[in-house]
Amino acid sequence: MTEQIDWNDEVARIRDLRASRARVGPGSRPAVVVVDFQKAFTEHEHIGPGTAVALAHTAELLRAARAAGVPVIYLVMILDSLDDRMLAQRVRSSLTERCERGDPWTDISPAVAPEPSDHIVEKTVASGFYNTRLHDLLQELGVDEVVMTGTSTSGCVRATVVDAAYRDYRVSIVEECCDDFRALSGEVSLWDMQDRFGDVVSKRWMLDRLASIAADREQEAVAR
Structure with missing residues (x-):
């Protein structure tokens, strides 16, 4: 008889594995990438309360x-x-x-409305790199790290993360800023991305890092 898997135990195990997995580390020139936070994917009939929370984060x-001068790409x-x-x-x-x-339905959610x-960047499949100008844009901006947010964690976010890693970008996935109405798929994908492709980080860690970048930028401006 096949042993039954206790999925609660399995989720707890992969969370522990994710926390202990070695980090790739951040780059020096990040950009924040917002994946598919459009009305079609944030206001549909299957969303849960986590969607609004992820949008707010x-x-x-x-x-x-923006305060740190870090590029934002939708x-x-x-x-x-x-x-x-x-x-x-x-x-x-x-x-x-x-x-x-x-x-x-294609409009970006007003909760995370873009600034001028x-x-x-428009896309037609899950990955933001497939037949798009994303890589060229990142190169023009001098970016060496993508900070990932958006939906869904297991779909378009993960596909973009994989393709970013294949292009040797450092990848930071901000856990609180990703959403997946398929809760188990999202949890497993966070572990998969941490294990193979980049670093899953907390919003607090990333906010502190952005504040440090903003402070450095201000000091450089004063020095000039």
């Missing part, structure tokens, strides 16, 4: 990033035709059905 992080799912979607999403029902250009100085 992200809004706080974005204010700190990834948005925009389709000129629903036929542009990958096969699985054309076959199965998917929230991407609400992502056709001009549909109000921010950058917006």
Whole structure:
């Protein structure tokens, strides 16, 4: 008889593993990437209370990033035709059905509204790097680290993290600023990303880091 897995124990185990896993470490020139915090993915019928919490945490992080002069980049799912979607999403029902250009569902959530100085990159699949200008933009900005926020943790966030790691960016995933209405998938993906691709960090740690960057920037301005 196959031994039954206690999933509560398994989640506790991977959280312990995630906390003890060796860190890659941050870069020196970060950018904050906001993945798919659009109405289609933040106001749909399956969201839980965690979505609003993640949006609020992200809004706080974005204010700190802008104050530190750290670039903010929004990834948005925009389709000129629903036929542009990958096969699985054309076959199965998917929230991407609400992502056709001009549909109000594609609007970025007002809880994390972009500022004029921010950058917006359109995409058509989960990864923000696939057939987009994201890599070129990061290179133009001199970025060596992506600070990841957004939804869903197990889908578009993870896909973008994987592709960032493949391009040798340092990756910091801010736990409180990521959302997944598939709770178990989100938890497992945080462990997977910490294990293989980057560092899962707390919002407090990242806010302190951004405050330090802002202070350094202010000192440099005074020195000039």
